[in-house]
Amino acid sequence: MAFLISQSTNYQVYLKAFHQFGRLTSAVDTVIDSPEISRIHGIIEWIDAGWYIRDISKNGIWLNNQPITANSLQPLSLHDTISFANRRDITFVVENLDKPCDALVPMSSSEPDDSKTYKPILLQQYHFLPSETSPELIIYYDVSEKQWYCENLSESSVHKIEDGEMLEFSHSMWQLMKGVDQTVNETVAINENVDADLCYVFNISQDEELTELTLKNRNGDIDCDTRTHHYLTALLARYKGQDRLNSLPADLQGWRSIEQLTKDIGLSESHVNIQIHRARKQISDKLLSAGICEPLLIERKRGRVRLAATNFKVFKGQALELDSTSI
Structure with missing residues (x-):
């Protein structure tokens, strides 16, 4: 993450993709309270995979002891010094130029x-x-x-x-x-067509003590191992499958109360809540490592939850119990 260090205080200034410096507290990202500083004095911004500084002030910005041209972009390099209004006590050193996040x-x-x-x-x-x-x-x-x-x-x-x-x-x-400029690039990019290609395959043991999960798409399999929280997710898949068989509208399918989940799984509400988060986190981490991003695996709304995925299969003891594509 890109940041500057104040030469006078060692304070670290972490940079947003569009980062404003100046006196106007309500408008800038880093406040510099000094009479020589303009309300909005300068901007550091991320453009085309690089950091640039721009002077929009009355009293100027000095880069490596040289005044920069007003309203023109100047590229930044590691260890550059930036002085606002040519004040030694308002000088920063560029310590990191990683992309914004x-x-x-x-x-x-x-x-x-x-x-x-x-x-x-x-x-x-x-x-x-x-x-x-x-x-x-x-x-x-x-x-x-x-x-x-x-x-x-x-x-x-x-x-x-x-x-x-x-x-x-x-x-x-x-x-x-x-730190990311939301008008240009989201923190996490979403592929709108991923769900149609991604299939969640649950394999529950005959005694329902162990549950494995594999994610399948055209590029291969993603092994999510055996985890306790996979049983909760498989149960949500079963609920959704039951509602499809009963011809419930799509926006109503699969929703169950946390209270029902606690009864069906035999765990406390707090434990169920942690399992929901562990399931969401593991799947999002696995998908991101494969370059895939989907909405959260489990949806929540006013004390109810449901499986967000629309393409799934549930096996029990290696026998197919449920296939969402055939319902």
Whole structure:
């Protein structure tokens, strides 16, 4: 992730794809509070796989001790120095020129003796924070809505999170920075035709103790191994298949309450909730590693869930139990 470092304070400035500097707090991404600085003084932006700086101020920007031409794009290189209004105390060094991305940027720790240095968390599609084994928050990106969501596991609450919003986990504060220019490129690109080609194949053991999942498409198989959460997903596939057989409208097929899931699986609501997230995360990670991006595997709406996939098969003890293409 691209960032600058202040020569005077060592403060790191992480760059958005279109990043504005200036005095006008309500309009800029990095505030520089000094009378020589214009309301919007300069812009650093990502164009055609490179970073550029542009001066739109009255008092100028100096790049490597040389004033740059106003309103013209100047390419940036590693270790360049950028001085606003030719002030030595408002000088930054270019430390990283990676492409922009959405990230959680560390702000502070609530632990008084915490001297650890935190790095930004570069966001993919799904994150258990601070760790997958002991999650406090779950952050995920819904490619259908083009929106980040956060679920607080202790409060069982889900809400949209926006650029600049603060989140707390593991006694530390983090800020969501939507570094990607949403008008040009989404955080995660979606292939609208993937679902028609991708088939979810569940293989449940005869005693229903073990469930394997394989994803099949024209390019081959993606092995998702044997996981506890695959049984929950297979159960959602069964629900959807039953509703198709009963000729329910497509928008009603497969929806079941969390309460019913807890009864059918024999797990607590909190455990079912974690399994839903583990299933979503594993599949999104597997697909992204194969260059495929789909909407979330399991849909949720007001205490109900359903399988989002439309193409699936369920085997039990190697015998075909359900094939969505033949219903």
